[in-house]
Amino acid sequence: MLEFRKEYFKDERDDRLNEVGQPRQRQDMLGHVTGRTRYFDDHAFEGLLHLKVLRSPHPHARLRSIDVSAAERSPGVKRVIRAADVPVNKNTLLSLINFGKDDEPLLAVDKVRYKGEPIVAVVAESEAAAYDALEKIRVDYDPLPAVFDVEEAIKPGAPVVNETYPANTFEYHEKYNHQKLRFGDVERAFAQADFVLEERYQMSPIEHAPTETNGSIAAPETNDRIVVHTCTQALFFSLGTAAKLLDVPSNRLHFIGGTVGGGFGGKVDSLTEPLSILGAMLTGRPVRYVLGREEEMLYGCPRGAERHYIKDGVMRDGRIVARKIRSYFDAGAYTRLSSYGAVKCIAHVPGPYTIPNVHADSYCVFTNRTPATAMRGFGITGLDFSLEVQMDKLAHKVGMDPMEFRILNAYRDGDMKAHRREAHNCALIECVQVAAEKANWPVREEYRRMSSLTGGGGERAVIPATATDEAGRIGTGRPAGATTPPPRAPATPVPPPPRVPQPVAAQPRVAPPARPAPPPAPPPPSAAPPALREQPKPAAPAPQHGATRFSSVFGTRRR
Amino acid sequence: MARHRGRGMASINYPIGMNLGGDPSQALVHSNPDGKFTVTLSAIDLGQGMKQVTRQIAAETLGVPISDVYVDTADSDTGPHDMGSFASRGTHRVGNAVMAAAKEARGVMMEAAAEELEVNAADLETDGRGNIHVRGAPSRAIAVKDVAIAAQFRQGKTIAGRGIFLIPLSEVNAETGEMSPVSCYAHACLVADLEVDDETGEVTMLKMTSAYELGRAINPKMVEQQLVGGAWMGMSHALYETPEPYYPDIAHGPRDFNEYVMPGPGDICPHDIAVLERPAPDGPFGGKGPGEMCANPVLPAVANAIFNAVGVRIDELPITPEKVLRAIKAQGGARPQGLPGGRR
Numbered sequence: 015m016l017e018f019r020k021e022y023f024k025d026e027r028d029d030r031l032n033e034v035g036q037p038r039q040r041q042d043m044l045g046h047v048t049g050r051t052r053y054f055d056d057h058a059f060e061g062l063l064h065l066k067v068l069r070s071p072h073p074h075a076r077l078r079s080i081d082v083s084a085a086e087r088s089p090g091v092k093r094v095i096r097a098a099d100v101p102v103n104k105n106t107l108l109s110l111i112n113f114g115k116d117d118e119p120l121l122a123v124d125k126v127r128y129k130g131e132p133i134v135a136v137v138a139e140s141e142a143a144a145y146d147a148l149e150k151i152r153v154d155y156d157p158l159p160a161v162f163d164v165e166e167a168i169k170p171g172a173p174v175v176n177e178t179y180p181a182n183t184f185e186y187h188e189k190y191n192h193q194k195l196r197f198g199d200v201e202r203a204f205a206q207a208d209f210v211l212e213e214r215y216q217m218s219p220i221e222h223a224p225t226e227t228n229g230s231i232a233a234p235e236t237n238d239r240i241v242v243h244t245c246t247q248a249l250f251f252s253l254g255t256a257a258k259l260l261d262v263p264s265n266r267l268h269f270i271g272g273t274v275g276g277g278f279g280g281k282v283d284s285l286t287e288p289l290s291i292l293g294a295m296l297t298g299r300p301v302r303y304v305l306g307r308e309e310e311m312l313y314g315c316p317r318g319a320e321r322h323y324i325k326d327g328v329m330r331d332g333r334i335v336a337r338k339i340r341s342y343f344d345a346g347a348y349t350r351l352s353s354y355g356a357v358k359c360i361a362h363v364p365g366p367y368t369i370p371n372v373h374a375d376s377y378c379v380f381t382n383r384t385p386a387t388a389m390r391g392f393g394i395t396g397l398d399f400s401l402e403v404q405m406d407k408l409a410h411k412v413g414m415d416p417m418e419f420r421i422l423n424a425y426r427d428g429d430m431k432a433h434r435r436e437a438h439n440c441a442l443i444e445c446v447q448v449a450a451e452k453a454n455w456p457v458r459e460e461y462r463r464m465s466s467l468t469g470g471g472g473e474r475a476v477i478p479a480t481a482t483d484e485a486g487r488i489g490t491g492r493p494a495g496a497t498t499p500p501p502r503a504p505a506t507p508v509p510p511p512p513r514v515p516q517p518v519a520a521q522p523r524v525a526p527p528a529r530p531a532p533p534p535a536p537p538p539p540s541a542a543p544p545a546l547r548e549q550p551k552p553a554a555p556a557p558q559h560g561a562t563r564f565s566s567v568f569g570t571r572r573r
Numbered sequence: 574m575a576r577h578r579g580r581g582m583a584s585i586n587y588p589i590g591m592n593l594g595g596d597p598s599q600a601l602v603h604s605n606p607d608g609k610f611t612v613t614l615s616a617i618d619l620g621q622g623m624k625q626v627t628r629q630i631a632a633e634t635l636g637v638p639i640s641d642v643y644v645d646t647a648d649s650d651t652g653p654h655d656m657g658s659f660a661s662r663g664t665h666r667v668g669n670a671v672m673a674a675a676k677e678a679r680g681v682m683m684e685a686a687a688e689e690l691e692v693n694a695a696d697l698e699t700d701g702r703g704n705i706h707v708r709g710a711p712s713r714a715i716a717v718k719d720v721a722i723a724a725q726f727r728q729g730k731t732i733a734g735r736g737i738f739l740i741p742l743s744e745v746n747a748e749t750g751e752m753s754p755v756s757c758y759a760h761a762c763l764v765a766d767l768e769v770d771d772e773t774g775e776v777t778m779l780k781m782t783s784a785y786e787l788g789r790a791i792n793p794k795m796v797e798q799q800l801v802g803g804a805w806m807g808m809s810h811a812l813y814e815t816p817e818p819y820y821p822d823i824a825h826g827p828r829d830f831n832e833y834v835m836p837g838p839g840d841i842c843p844h845d846i847a848v849l850e851r852p853a854p855d856g857p858f859g860g861k862g863p864g865e866m867c868a869n870p871v872l873p874a875v876a877n878a879i880f881n882a883v884g885v886r887i888d889e890l891p892i893t894p895e896k897v898l899r900a901i902k903a904q905g906g907a908r909p910q911g912l913p914g915g916r917r
Binding site: 032187276 | 581583650652760789790797800814815826846852868873874
C-alpha cells in the first residue's frame with residue numbers, strides 16, 4: 015500500500031507536469047518480464063575460452079614458490095596467467111579520482127593477504143578444463159599470523175596486513191590515521207549532561223547476493239580493439255581500471271553493459287574485466303570470466319563490517335547536548351572503497367539531529383579478510399543502525415516517547431550541521447509525524463505542530479568554539495583511539511591550531527519544563543555566548559604542508 | 574513460553590550522490606528526422622529503472638510524449654562519460670545531465686519551429702502531445718515531426734543537445750571535518766511491528782509502516798517498487814544475512830543460497846507507505862532518489878521493536894535467533910515493555 019501525501023510541501027512543487035510524476039511503464043519492462051532482456055552473459059562468441067583463478071587457501075601467507083608447469087600442459091589449457099604477466103600489477107580503485115595509494119595487485123605477488131586472493135589465472139577451452147588445470151598448480155605457502163578484528167589490527171605488534179599501509183590504517187591528509195570531526199566541546203558538555211550513555215555497536219559483513227554474479231566477456235575486434243561485455247555498475251570506472259592495470263589506451267577498450275542482474279554496490283570493483291581482457295589479449299580469442307556462486311559469496315567483496323562506539327550526553331528534558339563517535343570500517347586486505355566510506359560516515363555524524371557538541375573519529379582498518387566494498391547505504395547503514403538504536407535507548411532513559419524524542423532533536427532548515435554547513439530542505443519531522451499517524455502511534459499535539467520549516471537557525475546556526483587535537487598522527491606510534499580516548503591537548507603541538515579553544519557556555523542547569531513548549535524547539539543548551547554569535551565561523555587551521563587539492567580532500571596523494 | 578508483540582521505530586536521512594561531489598554525469602539527446610528522440614548515456618540500469626527515470630525527465634523537458642523518447646545505455650563508444658550507478662546518484666546526477674541535454678535540444682527544436690511558423694521562438698510552447706504552438710493561439714501549430722523534418726532537410730539544423738551535471742569536489746578539513754558532503758538529503762521514518770518467540774528467539778515481521786520523503790517522485794510506481802524492495806532488503810539485513818555469522822571469525826562462510834540465510838516469500842510482511850515530496854532545489858524537477866536509503870530505517874526499527882517485545886537489546890547485526898535467545902536467557906526471560914502509546 016502506498017499513498018502520496020501531496021499536502022506536505024505543496025507550495026514548493028508544481029504538480030501540473032505531463033510526464034514527471036506519472037506512473038509510466040518502463041521502456042525495458044517487456045524484455046524483463048518475458049525473459050528476453052540481454053545481459054552480459056547472453057552474448058555468444060565462437061571459440062570462447064573460459065578463465066578461472068587459483069585462490070589462496072590461507073588468510074595470510076608468504077608465497078615461497080609457484081609451479082604452473084603441469085597446469086600449462088593440462089588438456090585444453092590455452093594460457094596460464096601469472097602476476098608477472100600483468101602489465102601494471104598494482105592499483106587502488108579510487109586512483110581514478112586520485113584518492114589513496116596503489117595497494118592491490120590483480121594477481122598476488124610475494125604474499126597473499128586474504129583467503130581467496132587470486133594468485134594465478136588459467137584460460138582454457140572449457141570451465142572444466144580450467145578447473146582441472148588449477149588443481150595442477152603447486153604453490154608453496156609460508157603461513158603468517160593473521161588479524162581479523164579491527165581493534166586488534168591497530169594494536170602495537172599486530173601483523174602487518176598490507177605493506178602499503180604498515181600501521182593497518184588508511185592515512186588521511188598525509189597526517190592522521192583517521193578522519194576527524196570536531197564541533198564544539200563534547201567533554202565539557204558530558205560533564206554537564208544529566209545522563210551519559212556509551213554503547214558499542216557492530217555490523218557484520220553482508221553479501222550483495224545478486225541474481226547474476228560478477229562477470230565479463232572480452233573479445234578481440236578486427237580493428238585491434240577489445241570489446242568487453244560486462245555487468246559493471248560503472249562503465250567508465252571499470253574501463254579506466256582495466257586500462258590502467260593493462261597499460262593500454264582507454265580507446266582500445268570498447269565496454270558494453272548497461273543492464274545488470276542486481277548490483278547493490280557489488281559490481282563497482284571491476285573484479286573480472288581486467289583478467290578477461292588480459293586473457294583475450296594473450297590468446298587472441300574471446301575470454302569469459304564469471305564468478306561462481308561460492309566465489310561471489312566468499313571472495314566477491316562484501317559490504318564491510320563496521321564497529322561504532324557512541325557516547326551521548328542528554329538532558330532530562332530530552333535534548334541531546336553532546337555526541338562522540340569512534341567508528342572502525344573493516345576494509346579487509348585492500349582499500350577498495352572503504353577509505354571513502356569512512357569519510358562519508360563522518361559527514362553523516364551525528365545523524366539528522368541538531369546537537370551542539372559533536373566529536374567523531376573514523377578509521378579505515380586493514381584486516382586479513384576479503385576486501386570490502388560499497389553496498390546499498392554505504393558508510394551510512396551501520397551508523398544509522400547504531401544511532402537509531404542509541405536514540406531508542408536515550409528516549410527510554412529520559413522517559414520520552416521515541417517519536418517525540420526524534421522530533422524534539424530533529425534538524426530543521428537553517429540549523430548548523432556538524433560538518434559546518436547549514437541544513438536546508440529538511441523533512442525529518444514531517445516523516446516522523448506521518449509515520450506515527452499512519453501507525454496509530456500517539457504523538458501529542460505540540461509535537462504534531464512542529465515543522466522542519468520553522469524553529470531552526472538563529473542560535474542553532476552558530477558554529478561553537480571548538481576543541482581540536484592532534485591525536486592519531488601518523489608516525490607517532492600506534493593510534494590513540496584504539497583503546498584510550500585521544501588526549502584533548504595536542505601531544506606534539508606542531509603547529510598549534512591558529513585559534514585558542516574557547517570555553518563553551520555552561521549548560522543551563524535550571525530545570526526546564528518537563529516537556530519543551532513547541533514551536534520553536536528549545537535552543538541548544540551550549541549555544542555560544544552572545545559575543546561569539548556575531549563572529550564569522552572560525553578560520554580553518556593553517557595547512558600543514560603544501561598539499562594538492564586532492565590530497566587535502568582525501569588524505570593521501572596517489573603515488 | 575510465548576510469542577510477544579513488539580513495536581519499534583527509527584528515523585533517518587540519506588545523502589544523495591557521491592559524498593563530496595566531484596562525480597560528473599553526461600548525456601546526449603538527439604532527434605531522428607521524424608521527431609523521435611534518443612537519449613544516449615553510459616549510465617547503468619541496475620534494474621532500479623534509471624532508463625525510465627531519465628526517459629521521463631527527457632520527455633518532460635523536451636515537451637514531447639513519453640512514447641517519443643527512448644534511452645540508450647551503456648556503450649563506451651557512444652555514451653558520454655558517467656561516474657557510475659551508485660551512491661543514489663542516478664536520478665539526481667544523471668537526471669540533471671539529461672535535463673540539460675534535453676533543454677539544449679529543445680532550444681534548437683523551438684528555433685526550427687519558429688522559423689517554420691514565422692514567429693518568435695519565445696512565443697512558442699509545447700503541448701506535450703507532439704505539437705508546438707503559439708502561446709495563446711493553439712491553432713497556429715506545427716507537429717514536432719514536421720519541425721524535425723524541416724530542421725533536417727530544409728534548415729540544416731541538428732535537433733540535439735549535450736548535458737553535463739557536476740557538483741564540484743569539496744575539500745575536507747583534516748582537523749574539524751568541515752566539508753560540503755552533498756547538496757540534498759532524502760528522509761524516512763519507519764515503524765516495525767513484529768513478534769518474538771521467547772522459546773526459539775525467532776522474530777516474525779508483522780507489518781511495516783513508513784513515511785519516506787524523497788524529493789519529487791519522477792515515477793510513482795517505480796518509487797513504490799524501490800521502497801517495497803528496499804525495505805525488504807533492510808529487513809533481511811536486520812534479521813538474516815551475513816557471510817561471517819561469528820564475525821570477526823571468518824569461519825562458516827556460505828557457498829550458496831542454501832547456506833546464506835535470507836528470508837523467503839513467506840517471511841514478507843505488509844508495508845504501508847506514505848510518500849512525501851519536498852523538491853530538492855538542485856534536483857531534476859526536484860528529484861532526489863529513493864534508492865539506497867529505503868533499507869536503512871528498517872534495521873534499527875526492528876532492533877528497537879525486539880527490545881519493546883522482550884526487553885533485550887541486540888547491538889550486533891544480524892539479529893539472529895541465537896543472539897535473541899541468548900540475550901533473553903541472560904536476562905532471565907522475556908520482559909515485554911508494553912506497546913508504545915499503551916503506557917499513557
